[in-house]
Amino acid sequence: MKTLFTMEECVEQIGRSSRTIQRYLKDGTLERVIKKTKKGRERYITVASVARYIRNESEGEVNE
Numbered sequence: 001m002k003t004l005f006t007m008e009e010c011v012e013q014i015g016r017s018s019r020t021i022q023r024y025l026k027d028g029t030l031e032r033v034i035k036k037t038k039k040g041r042e043r044y045i046t047v048a049s050v051a052r053y054i055r056n057e058s059e060g061e062v063n064e
Contacts, residue, residue, distance in 0.1 A: 030053060
């Protein structure tokens with residue numbers, strides 16, 4: 001089972017711009033995970049936080 005989304009996958013799931021996703025990461029609405037690799041750092045967004053965001057949005061609790 002998948003536990004992490006890339007930025008592109010998160011944009012596709014939520015239907016918001018990457019800049020909006022970055023703002024959600026900064027304010028804590030979405031949770032990020034940073035993994036160190038040989039190429040450097042790779043940033044991911046947790047599937048659980050995306051699911052929580054979508055659930056809250058469908059219930060009308062998330063306002064921009």
